[in-house]
Amino acid sequence: MITQKQNRCQISWQKAQQQSFSNPLKLLDFLEIPPSVYPDLLFKTPFAFKVPYSFAQRMQKRNIHDPLLRQVLPLMAENDLSPEYHLDPVGDQKSIKQPGLLHKYPGRVLLTTTSACAMHCRYCFRRYFPYHDANPLQHNWQTSLDYIAQSSDIHEIILSGGDPLSLSNTKLQHLLHNIHTLTHIQRLRIHTRNLIVLPERIDTGLIQLLSHYPKPIIIVLHINHANEINDQVVRALLPLRQQTHITLLNQSVLLKGVNDNLPALQQLSETLFNTGILPYYLHLLDKVQGAKHFAVNIEKAKYLLHALQNSLSGFLVPKLVTEITGEQSKTPV
Numbered sequence: 001m002i003t004q005k006q007n008r009c010q011i012s013w014q015k016a017q018q019q020s021f022s023n024p025l026k027l028l029d030f031l032e033i034p035p036s037v038y039p040d041l042l043f044k045t046p047f048a049f050k051v052p053y054s055f056a057q058r059m060q061k062r063n064i065h066d067p068l069l070r071q072v073l074p075l076m077a078e079n080d081l082s083p084e085y086h087l088d089p090v091g092d093q094k095s096i097k098q099p100g101l102l103h104k105y106p107g108r109v110l111l112t113t114t115s116a117c118a119m120h121c122r123y124c125f126r127r128y129f130p131y132h133d134a135n136p137l138q139h140n141w142q143t144s145l146d147y148i149a150q151s152s153d154i155h156e157i158i159l160s161g162g163d164p165l166s167l168s169n170t171k172l173q174h175l176l177h178n179i180h181t182l183t184h185i186q187r188l189r190i191h192t193r194n195l196i197v198l199p200e201r202i203d204t205g206l207i208q209l210l211s212h213y214p215k216p217i218i219i220v221l222h223i224n225h226a227n228e229i230n231d232q233v234v235r236a237l238l239p240l241r242q243q244t245h246i247t248l249l250n251q252s253v254l255l256k257g258v259n260d261n262l263p264a265l266q267q268l269s270e271t272l273f274n275t276g277i278l279p280y281y282l283h284l285l286d287k288v289q290g291a292k293h294f295a296v297n298i299e300k301a302k303y304l305l306h307a308l309q310n311s312l313s314g315f316l317v318p319k320l321v322t323e324i325t326g327e328q329s330k331t332p333v
């Protein structure tokens with residue numbers, strides 16, 4: 001049987017996670033790039049270097065401008081402080097209603113289920129998020145679930161983080177079960193990058209869990225460049241597409257040196273669609289301290305979106321949005 005054979009070859013995601021790169025020099029060595037190319041490499045950073053092996057395999061050897069490498073390589077520019085950049089760029093702190101529960105927009109709440117991610121993206125807007133004080137597990141989710149139970153106008157729960165799929169299937173099952181008991185919740189959304197950067201995470205246990213869940217599930221992936229989707233990712237996503245009724249969407253961040261050109265964005269949309277994923281959002285960079293070197297100016301962003309609209313089917317064009325503190329939704333640009 002093919003499935004048995006596949007199972008035998010598969011290593012657990014926890015094991016795959018242990019094989020991640022935790023030192024930028026090791027990654028550069030793997031990519032056959034001499035470290036002298038990056039005199040501005042940053043070694044001491046509170047936001048640790050972390051890259052799964054399978055993600056590194058999707059980078060081009062000897063390409064110092066590789067768009068995947070750029071997303072993870074810590075550079076000294078992270079230490080440049082800028083007055084327009086902040087530790088809490090989108091006003092998350094003000095929206096925390098319970099430890100780990102953000103209620104910012106009508107009808108939906110977001111749970112920061114864990115601080116852990118399979119990979120550390122250098123532009124991450126939650127890189128300074130105080131997960132210690134906002135840990136829903138401290139209270140076994142109960143305060144968050146009580147809050148939702150008492151708010152009948154909430155119809156959707158978003159699992160976020162960190163990455164919610166850093167949780168074990170057992171913990172997820174417990175959480176999903178609790179959410180299911182809330183009868184006014186109509187659907188569940190999962191915001192995750194782990195499924196892409198660590199495709200081993202899509203194991204049989206996860207598929208079982210998700211395919212048996214009685215309410216609609218939407219998974220919003222986070223992919224910034226078409227090269228992130230290789231054969232391994234396509235294969236890993238297949239059971240999600242074939243054995244569940246999950247809607248797959250994608251959000252990207254517009255990042256200088258990664259995807260701030262028309263061919264990259266076109267190819268991303270086309271590749272997403274071919275993989276069964278629809279483009280949802282293209283975010284302007286959230287102005288988090290240390291990420292300024294990723295910023296794309298707004299005129300260029302508008303130009304790129306316009307050019308995308310003029311070259312692709314409508315459903316392949318993501319919504320270009322930015323997050324403004326205090327607004328009732330993401331703001332279209």
Ligand SMILES: *Cc1c(COP(=O)(O)O)cnc(C)c1O
Pocket residue numbers: 095102103104105108109110158329330
């Ligand atoms: C972005 C975000 C959402 C989801 O917004 P949608 O426009 O529905 O995708 C929900 N809650 C918080 C706190 C968010 O930051």
Ligand code: SF4
Pocket residue numbers: 116117118119120121123124125126127161162163193194222
């Ligand atoms: S996976 Fe998402 S939350 Fe985690 S570091 Fe990357 S951008 Fe941040």
